[in-house]
Amino acid sequence: MVERHLARLGRGxxxxxxxxxxxxxxxxxxVSSITPAQMIFQFPPALVFTPTFExxxxxxxxxxxxxxxxxxxxxxxxxxxxxxxxxxxxxxxAYSRYASRWLASTALYLIAIRMLPPIVVTLPLFPLAxxxxxxxTHVVLIVLYAAFWVSLYTMIMKTFIDEVPDELDEAALMDxxxxxxxxxxxxxxxxxxxxxxxxxxxxxxxxxxxLFALIFVSQEAQTAPLLxxxxxxxxxxxxxxxxxxxxxxxxxxxxxxxxxxxRYLIAGLTAGSVKG
Amino acid sequence: xxxxxxxTTWLLLAPVHALLLAVLAIPSLYVLWxxxxxxxxxxxxxxxxxxxxVTIFGDSYFWRALLNTFIVVNAxxxxxxxxxxxxxxxxxxGVPFPRLMLGIVLMPYAISEVVAVLMWKILMDPSVGAFSRxxxxxxxxxxxxxxxxxxxxxxxxxxxxxxxxxxTFLLLYxxxxxxxxxxxxxxxxxxxxxxxxxxxxxxxxxIPAILLAMIFRLIFAFRLFSEVWLLTKxxxxxxxxxxxxYLYEQGFRYGDFGVAAATGWVMVLGSVLLASFYLYQMHRxxxxxxx
Amino acid sequence: MMQYKVAGxxxxxxxxxxxxxxxxxxxxxxxxVHENVSRGLVPGTTGGDVAGEWAKEKNVQLNWTTANIxxxxxxxxxxxxxxxxxxxxxxxxxxxxxxxISALLEPLDDWQKKSPIEDFDGIPANFIEGVNxxxxxxxxxxxxxxxxxxxxEELFKEQGLDGPPKNADELVAYAxxxxxxxxxxxxxxxxxxxxxxxxxxVLSFLNMYGAVLIDQDLNVKADSPExxxxxxxxxxxxxxxxxxxNYASISxxxxxxxxxxxxxxxxxxxxxxxxxxxxxxxxxxxxxxHVVGIPADASTGRDITAMTEIWSMVIPxxxxxxxxxxxxxxxxxxPENTVRIALNGNGPxxxxxxxxxxxxxxxxYTAEEAKAIQVALTVPSSFNDSLQALAxxxxxxxxxxxxxxxxxxxxxxxxxxxxxxxxxx
Numbered sequence: 007m008v009e010r011h012l013a014r015l016g017r018g019x020x021x022x023x024x025x026x027x028x029x030x031x032x033x034x035x036x037v038s039s040i041t042p043a044q045m046i047f048q049f050p051p052a053l054v055f056t057p058t059f060e061x062x063x064x065x066x067x068x069x070x071x072x073x074x075x076x077x078x079x080x081x082x083x084x085x086x087x088x089x090x091x092x093x094x095x096x097x098x099x100a101y102s103r104y105a106s107r108w109l110a111s112t113a114l115y116l117i118a119i120r121m122l123p124p125i126v127v128t129l130p131l132f133p134l135a136x137x138x139x140x141x142x143t144h145v146v147l148i149v150l151y152a153a154f155w156v157s158l159y160t161m162i163m164k165t166f167i168d169e170v171p172d173e174l175d176e177a178a179l180m181d182x183x184x185x186x187x188x189x190x191x192x193x194x195x196x197x198x199x200x201x202x203x204x205x206x207x208x209x210x211x212x213x214x215x216x217l218f219a220l221i222f223v224s225q226e227a228q229t230a231p232l233l234x235x236x237x238x239x240x241x242x243x244x245x246x247x248x249x250x251x252x253x254x255x256x257x258x259x260x261x262x263x264x265x266x267x268x269r270y271l272i273a274g275l276t277a278g279s280v281k282g
Numbered sequence: 283x284x285x286x287x288x289x290t291t292w293l294l295l296a297p298v299h300a301l302l303l304a305v306l307a308i309p310s311l312y313v314l315w316x317x318x319x320x321x322x323x324x325x326x327x328x329x330x331x332x333x334x335x336v337t338i339f340g341d342s343y344f345w346r347a348l349l350n351t352f353i354v355v356n357a358x359x360x361x362x363x364x365x366x367x368x369x370x371x372x373x374x375x376g377v378p379f380p381r382l383m384l385g386i387v388l389m390p391y392a393i394s395e396v397v398a399v400l401m402w403k404i405l406m407d408p409s410v411g412a413f414s415r416x417x418x419x420x421x422x423x424x425x426x427x428x429x430x431x432x433x434x435x436x437x438x439x440x441x442x443x444x445x446x447x448x449x450t451f452l453l454l455y456x457x458x459x460x461x462x463x464x465x466x467x468x469x470x471x472x473x474x475x476x477x478x479x480x481x482x483x484x485x486x487x488x489i490p491a492i493l494l495a496m497i498f499r500l501i502f503a504f505r506l507f508s509e510v511w512l513l514t515k516x517x518x519x520x521x522x523x524x525x526x527x528y529l530y531e532q533g534f535r536y537g538d539f540g541v542a543a544a545t546g547w548v549m550v551l552g553s554v555l556l557a558s559f560y561l562y563q564m565h566r567x568x569x570x571x572x573x
Numbered sequence: 574m575m576q577y578k579v580a581g582x583x584x585x586x587x588x589x590x591x592x593x594x595x596x597x598x599x600x601x602x603x604x605x606v607h608e609n610v611s612r613g614l615v616p617g618t619t620g621g622d623v624a625g626e627w628a629k630e631k632n633v634q635l636n637w638t639t640a641n642i643x644x645x646x647x648x649x650x651x652x653x654x655x656x657x658x659x660x661x662x663x664x665x666x667x668x669x670x671x672x673x674i675s676a677l678l679e680p681l682d683d684w685q686k687k688s689p690i691e692d693f694d695g696i697p698a699n700f701i702e703g704v705n706x707x708x709x710x711x712x713x714x715x716x717x718x719x720x721x722x723x724x725x726e727e728l729f730k731e732q733g734l735d736g737p738p739k740n741a742d743e744l745v746a747y748a749x750x751x752x753x754x755x756x757x758x759x760x761x762x763x764x765x766x767x768x769x770x771x772x773x774x775v776l777s778f779l780n781m782y783g784a785v786l787i788d789q790d791l792n793v794k795a796d797s798p799e800x801x802x803x804x805x806x807x808x809x810x811x812x813x814x815x816x817x818x819n820y821a822s823i824s825x826x827x828x829x830x831x832x833x834x835x836x837x838x839x840x841x842x843x844x845x846x847x848x849x850x851x852x853x854x855x856x857x858x859x860x861x862x863h864v865v866g867i868p869a870d871a872s873t874g875r876d877i878t879a880m881t882e883i884w885s886m887v888i889p890x891x892x893x894x895x896x897x898x899x900x901x902x903x904x905x906x907x908p909e910n911t912v913r914i915a916l917n918g919n920g921p922x923x924x925x926x927x928x929x930x931x932x933x934x935x936x937x938y939t940a941e942e943a944k945a946i947q948v949a950l951t952v953p954s955s956f957n958d959s960l961q962a963l964a965x966x967x968x969x970x971x972x973x974x975x976x977x978x979x980x981x982x983x984x985x986x987x988x989x990x991x992x993x994x995x996x997x998x
Contacts, residue, residue: 020372021383024369024386024387028387029386031390031398031402031444032389032401034405035393035397044856047410048410048834068615092297093298093301096297096298097294097298099294100294100295103284104284104286105284105569106287108287109287109291110569111565112299113565114565117497117564118554118561119307120306120498121504121550122310122547122549123526123549124505125529125530125533125546126313126545126546129309129313129539130309130316141659142659153301153304154306156298158494160298161494162494165490169460200456203456216394216396221648221651224638224640224659225636225638235396236605236640238396238641239604239642241604241605241606242606242846242848242849244826246855260393264392265385268381268385323651323653323654323674323677324673324674324677408819409817426819427822428769428818428819428821428822429820429821429975513822515769517821517967517971518822518972519969519972519975519977520968531964534647535960535964536961537650537673
């Protein structure tokens with residue numbers, strides 16, 4: 007009897023630890039965004055205070071580029087995710103259904119090519135993008151973000167497609183379907199949830215990415231992280247309340263997305279397998 | 283049975299490889315060539331052969347950065363492996379409010395890296411950070427991460443793990459969920475304890491997921507930058523500098539592109555060496571499975 | 574296939590998007606603060622929209638891009654290498670305008686002759702020298718940040734002191750006295766400065782004793798007795814807990830927060846920080862934090878010491894709108910506009926601006942700052958490896974202060990490492 011209670015207590019502690027570990031720093035941000043500026047870095051932290059929305063108001067008034075930047079972030083993130091999802095799906099199918107030594111080597115190359123630090127790659131890419139007239143457009147970021155995730159995404163797609171029996175392909179082909187139709191009518195519905203999981207990685211990356219946005223974009227396609235970093239880089243110090251407000255706003259859509267995609271994630275992660 | 287590749291295969295692979303070729307492969311070759319030159323803002327390129335590499339390998343700060351990177355990468359990858367496995371097992375057994383818990387556990391990954399580091403910096407501030415004061419109160423002494431390079435690297439690793447654990451966890455959890463219950467039932471009927479079930483059943487079947495997670499986590503960790511730059515700036519006295527910080531300072535602060543390119547390729551070499559075991563395992567499985 | 578159609582549509586949209594932005598316009602690249610002061614964007618400031626008025630008068634669209642200091646310079650420098658630079662006017666800080674960068678900027682002597690800046694001599698010669706090299710005019714000073722000593726009247730009173738220190742020894746003694754725990758449990762550090770990622774404040778402290786890293790003739794003086802003395806004192810203060818324990822990782826925000834919350838009694842920081850320290854919204858001591866010139870040691874023969882960083886305006890060599898760019902620079906440099914921009918919160922580079930009555934009422938420290946500008950030193954950036962030199966200073970001084978090395982070793986090491994960099998041309 008005691009053992010069972012101890013076990014329960016132990017499990018409860020583990021759950022509590024996981025929650026505290028994950029959530030506390032983030033709660034700090036959200037709570038600070040509605041804390042009056044004077045009390046933000048008090049120690050001991052003030053537990054009782056009157057919440058204020060002045061930081062959000064200041065953000066709205068003084069940083070007028072913020073909401074357009076969020077819109078740009080959304081465009082770039084969605085398009086990058088769609089592009090990489092499609093491209094990785096096709097490639098993942100190829101790696102799953104076909105085999106040869108050569109093919110396995112190209113898969114290895116897919117992974118190895120990711121090892122060069124992105125910042126060095128910007129050295130030739132910046133003048134190239136300028137030459138193509140792509141600087142400060144959404145396209146350049148979309149292409150870059152997609153390119154940087156297709157390696158992993160392809161491998162994830164491959165492992166999920168591996169779980170779908172070849173026989174289904176064969177059956178459909180024998181019924182006269184084209185390879186494309188097999189892909190989109192047969193395979194796609196079965197791995198949709200795996201695709202969502204991979205897509206989430208890309209979306210979060212694109213949503214928060216800073217380095218490429220900084221280098222390739224200035225005004226028209228300015229994304230949210232660029233703006234938020236400027237709130238932090240004030241020559242007269244950071245306006246913390248405003249920063250936290252901005253971060254909270256920028257953070258909420260991603261959380262909403264994760265919550266919304268929950269069912270795909272839990273179920274999707276069940277349907278796919280990485281047994282290899 | 284997997285088929286031998288035909289024209290359809292290459293068509294399917296074309297988009298991915300075209301993208302990679304244009305954005306990564308060709309620029310990477312240019313960077314390799316750049317590493318054999320001297321170049322800076324607005325100057326052309328001047329061929330110098332291996333001089334940049336000689337400079338780097340002769341710089342004691344480079345070796346310190348390499349050591350620090352090696353330490354941090356290993357600390358981060360293996361901690362995340364353990365924690366990720368632990369979380370995956372806990373979730374697989376069943377947690378209360380699974381959707382809520384999953385959301386909470388994924389939160390650190392959703393937040394921008396820069397903000398994450400900033401948060402930890404504040405929470406670990408020696409005078410006013412909630413975490414550091416709590417540690418002090420618990421009698422664990424003053425956590426002096428800005429003075430002691432060892433403690434600095436520890437905090438950097440902790441922050442990196444905090445931020446990226448959801449990534450590793452998600453991949454491992456996927457693998458864990460895919461193992462059918464029937465396998466566990468069989469094990470239980472054979473009298474296996476939960477620990478034995480984990481070692482004999484879970485772990486071996488998770489190896490492909492583990493390989494994938496570790497290779498990519500290793501790649502990302504090798505170029506760890508923000509955690510160091512925003513926390514200690516590589517200090518005190520450049521003692522917590524990692525390769526990505528070294529690269530940034532030499533290449534972009536001081537505008538020495540040749541050295542930056544060379545450091546970049548040295549990092550590729552380092553990543554490949556460190557991941558070689560796992561890459562080989564993955565390649566072996568792909569060929570085996572598909573043969 | 575479908576994705577190509579989508580990609581094509583996206584590409585077309587993006588290209589047209591980009592095209593729209595290229596109407597007759599001037600692109601300015603700067604830190605947000607420059608946009609704020611040039612356009613009066615911060616509510617409550619009275620200078621007005623100087624840049625905006627100019628744009629309207631010339632019928633030009635003003636595209637202002639902002640970024641943080643390091644990213645902004647990185648961006649600008651990459652652009653300088655392009656055949657056509659998107660940026661027309663940029664605001665750069667003196668430590669980044671090394672000779673190899675100046676070579677990529679438009680020389681301004683001819684423009685100055687054609688349509689000169691009004692009262693160009695009203696800008697101090699040492700400011701002009703501080704941002705230009707090789708005798709070629711490529712940068713026009715716009716803003717300065719000069720260090721002063723901020724002190725918290727209330728904390729001083731709590732420890733029985735009623736005024737700022739008058740010389741270096743007093744400053745050190747006060748700092749020791751002001752490291753205490755307040756009645757409410759807050760720990761106070763006697764002195765704080767941005768020692769983690771900047772050099773200016775620490776060099777200002779060392780300059781109290783006459784120590785200079787590199788003098789205006791490019792002689793490296795890192796191992797002078799004054800430098801060793803200054804570093805030794807700092808190391809002692811650190812050991813005693815007068816300086817914060819996280820000395821090596823303090824950033825600008827840490828300094829500001831510490832002063833605002835009363836966790837530091839004195840701070841070496843630019844004069845302009847006064848507004849932030851006394852901001853009733855964020856500070857617990859509005860109206861109680863004053864600023865004076867940093868008191869010098871008697872041995873230097875000076876009353877006060879100061880160091881300064883200068884922001885200036887430049888035109889990239891491959892800018893597409895040089896005439897308009899120069900006109901904007903001229904307009905922003907006009908004496909009357911300098912005052913207006915100062916009222917918006919800028920540190921004006923014209924001493925005459927400090928005579929303005931409005932400015933005097935708005936900023937109680939104008940007299941002190943005017944005095945400080947007269948003696949302010951810059952760290953020369955007229956050699957290509959000046960950023961490396963600064964990094965070496967930061968590294969070695971940190972090591973000396975937190976006790977990893979003796980001050981003598983650190984000073985000698987600095988000298989040994991920086992000298993070849995200065996000589997390298």
